[in-house]
Amino acid sequence: xxxxxxxxxxxxxxxxxxxxxxxxxxxxxxxxxxxxxxxxxxxxxxxxxxxxxxxxxxxxxxxxxxxxxxxxxxxxxxxxxxxxxxxxxxxxxxxxxxxxxxxxxxxxxxxxxxxxxxxxxxxxxxxxxxxxxxxxxxxxxxxxxxxxxxxxxxxxxxxxxxxxxxxxxxxxxxxxxxxxxxxxxxxxxxxxxxxxxxxxxxxxxxxxxxxxxxxxxxxxxxxxxxxxxxxxxxxxxxxxxxxxxxxxxxxxxxxxxxxxxxxxxx
Amino acid sequence: xxxxxxxxxxxxxxxxxxxxxxxxxxxxxxxxxxxxxxxxxxxxxxxxxxxxxxxxxxxxxxxxxxxxxxxxxxxxxxxxxxxxxxxxxxxxxxxxxxxxxxxxxxxxxxxxxxxxxxxxxxxxxxxxxxxxxxxxxxxxxxxxxxxxxxxxxxxxxxxxxxxxxxxxxxxxxxxxxxxxxxxxxxxxxxxxxxxxxxxxxxxxxxxxxxxxxxxxxxxxxxxxxxxxxxxxxxxxxxxxxxxxxxxxxxxxxxxxxxxxxxxxxxxxxxxxxxxxxxxxxxxxxxxxxxxxxxxxxxxxx
Numbered sequence: 001x002x003x004x005x006x007x008x009x010x011x012x013x014x015x016x017x018x019x020x021x022x023x024x025x026x027x028x029x030x031x032x033x034x035x036x037x038x039x040x041x042x043x044x045x046x047x048x049x050x051x052x053x054x055x056x057x058x059x060x061x062x063x064x065x066x067x068x069x070x071x072x073x074x075x076x077x078x079x080x081x082x083x084x085x086x087x088x089x090x091x092x093x094x095x096x097x098x099x100x101x102x103x104x105x106x107x108x109x110x111x112x113x114x115x116x117x118x119x120x121x122x123x124x125x126x127x128x129x130x131x132x133x134x135x136x137x138x139x140x141x142x143x144x145x146x147x148x149x150x151x152x153x154x155x156x157x158x159x160x161x162x163x164x165x166x167x168x169x170x171x172x173x174x175x176x177x178x179x180x181x182x183x184x185x186x187x188x189x190x191x192x193x194x195x196x197x198x199x200x201x202x203x204x205x206x207x208x209x210x211x212x213x214x215x216x217x218x219x220x221x222x223x224x225x226x227x228x229x230x231x232x233x234x235x236x237x238x239x240x241x242x243x244x245x246x247x248x249x250x251x252x253x254x255x256x257x258x259x260x261x262x263x264x265x266x
Numbered sequence: 267x268x269x270x271x272x273x274x275x276x277x278x279x280x281x282x283x284x285x286x287x288x289x290x291x292x293x294x295x296x297x298x299x300x301x302x303x304x305x306x307x308x309x310x311x312x313x314x315x316x317x318x319x320x321x322x323x324x325x326x327x328x329x330x331x332x333x334x335x336x337x338x339x340x341x342x343x344x345x346x347x348x349x350x351x352x353x354x355x356x357x358x359x360x361x362x363x364x365x366x367x368x369x370x371x372x373x374x375x376x377x378x379x380x381x382x383x384x385x386x387x388x389x390x391x392x393x394x395x396x397x398x399x400x401x402x403x404x405x406x407x408x409x410x411x412x413x414x415x416x417x418x419x420x421x422x423x424x425x426x427x428x429x430x431x432x433x434x435x436x437x438x439x440x441x442x443x444x445x446x447x448x449x450x451x452x453x454x455x456x457x458x459x460x461x462x463x464x465x466x467x468x469x470x471x472x473x474x475x476x477x478x479x480x481x482x483x484x485x486x487x488x489x490x491x492x493x494x495x496x497x498x499x500x501x502x503x504x505x506x507x508x509x510x511x512x513x514x515x516x517x518x519x520x521x522x523x524x525x526x527x528x529x530x531x532x533x534x535x536x537x538x539x540x541x542x543x544x545x546x547x548x549x550x551x552x553x554x555x556x557x558x559x560x561x562x563x564x565x566x567x
Contacts, residue, residue: 002359002367012358105354109410112318113371114344263281263321266311266352 005110005120009127013093020089020135025142027085031076032146039067057206069154070233073143073162078232082139082166083223087198090132090174095191097124098255099181102265111264118256121182125252128174136167154232162232168244169226173198175251182259222247268332269296271418271449272317276326279312286312288473289326294451294466299444301464302453305551309473310453311351314422317451318348330418344372347411351422351453353403361391361398361406365413372414383409386435400427412439419443419450425459437463458548461485471555486527489554491547494521497540508535524549526557 001011065071101107140163180190201221208218229237272294279286287309294300315321319339328335330342369375389405404427425433440463469477502516509531513524
């Protein structure tokens with residue numbers, strides 16, 4: 001596991017990945033196993049409908065029928081919780097990759113070896129992608145078990161597509177963090193910047209549905225491309241997923257260029 | 267083929283407005299042990315990090331193995347072993363894991379040789395680096411610099427944190443590298459250490475090279491503070507005009523003076539009295555600079 005930067009990075013995260021994996025399996029089991037109780041309470045829909053719009057767009061997403069399997073999982077998981085958890089993970093990962101090593105001082109030693117800088121960034125990026133996909137897989141496994149156990153009428157393929165969409169969203173902000181770290185070498189700044197951007201993007205996407213003023217800007221929010229096409233109901237929208245992937249690649253290019261150019265801190 | 271391993275031309279680095287190094291011109295030949303001597307903050311680490319392309323020059327140029335550091339960094343670093351001045355290691359790994367990792371980054375190393383280095387430096391590779399003492403970490407730093415038998419060793423303050431016994435072993439490693447025709451570029455702020463291992467010394471002060479001397483010249487200029495304790499009081503005149511002796515002060519049978527070059531004349535002068543003790547002090551770099559290089563005129567901070 002110490003053959004190259006990619007494997008070393010995955011290895012360093014292995015324990016964290018294990019805990020995160022178990023946590024996500026637990027979370028998805030909890031959410032699905034709770035579903036029969038909700039399903040048998042159709043009056044919940046009326047209750048939810050009575051909630052203020054602002055509250056709904058903020059925390060519940062674009063739900064149709066809250067008691068349907070798709071509506072329930074979107075509200076419970078894919079609209080808010082999964083993005084939050086994946087963002088926490090990728091932002092942590094992205095900040096540690098370059099800026100973290102630089103602040104600890106180990107980047108000096110690493111880059112005194114015959115490695116081009118772009119390769120270090122590329123290998124750390126690959127490790128982040130693999131780790132995110134591993135977490136997405138853990139979430140899917142938990143959901144698959146739960147969905148089967150309570151007989152939810154939902155396709156596991158669609159569940160996989162929604163999970164993938166969520167992890168792409170997470171990777172966008174992970175890449176924002178990594179790129180900020182590559183450009184500045186400042187770990188705190190990369191976390192703060194990406195976190196602030198994520199909150200702003202979330203709020204923009206949510207409230208743009210209520211306010212005419214914000215509506216045209218909704219497409220600026222990466223959350224839009226995860227939520228709007230509703231991958232759990234309709235499958236992964238290739239256009240929207242493509243936008244997220246394009247953002248990831250663009251940010252990777254920014255990271256590579258800025259990191260190539262600057263002085264490393266001692 | 268030229269034998270120049272390191273050559274810098276007008277190498278200059280500013281961090282914003284802060285001075286790193288200014289117009290550094292040095293040339294190091296194959297098989298040489300080159301000492302880079304200067305007080306802390308003089309720009310030694312800056313020069314080294316420029317050679318490794320970790321930072322980029324404000325102006326000027328540097329080449330290693332006749333390759334430009336900016337364009338051929340990877341090819342250069344393949345042939346270098348580097349010990350950072352502020353060594354930071356992956357604390358979560360054991361010593362062995364760290365060396366395997368770094369070895370892989372060099373395209374593989376002969377593990378027998380690594381184990382041999384570890385044994386010579388008495389470095390325990392099985393412990394997590396987190397629990398290592400400073401000295402042990404420094405040993406790991408040395409092992410990783412030597413383990414792939416690089417053509418050029420760049421060592422930033424290498425003996426820091428090593429106990430005297432290990433310093434000897436380290437000097438032997440340097441000697442062996444030199445005997446095998448490899449080149450060593452070593453920075454230090456300790457004159458005796460540089461005198462001990464280097465063939466040639468570049469002296470840097472406040473970012474500028476003020477002299478490049480070979481060892482013989484440096485030694486002939488050796489500056490020592492000496493204290494000789496006599497059984498009885500001695501006359502000051504007996505020492506005032508001895509060759510190479512200055513700043514003579516005599517007090518209650520204790521002579522204090524500064525000696526330039528060889529001690530021979532002074533010892534012979536002292537021998538006519540009953541000597542109880544001789545104490546020498548290594549002068550600080552600043553004192554040497556003041557004596558030989560006029561202290562420099564650049565006191566503008």
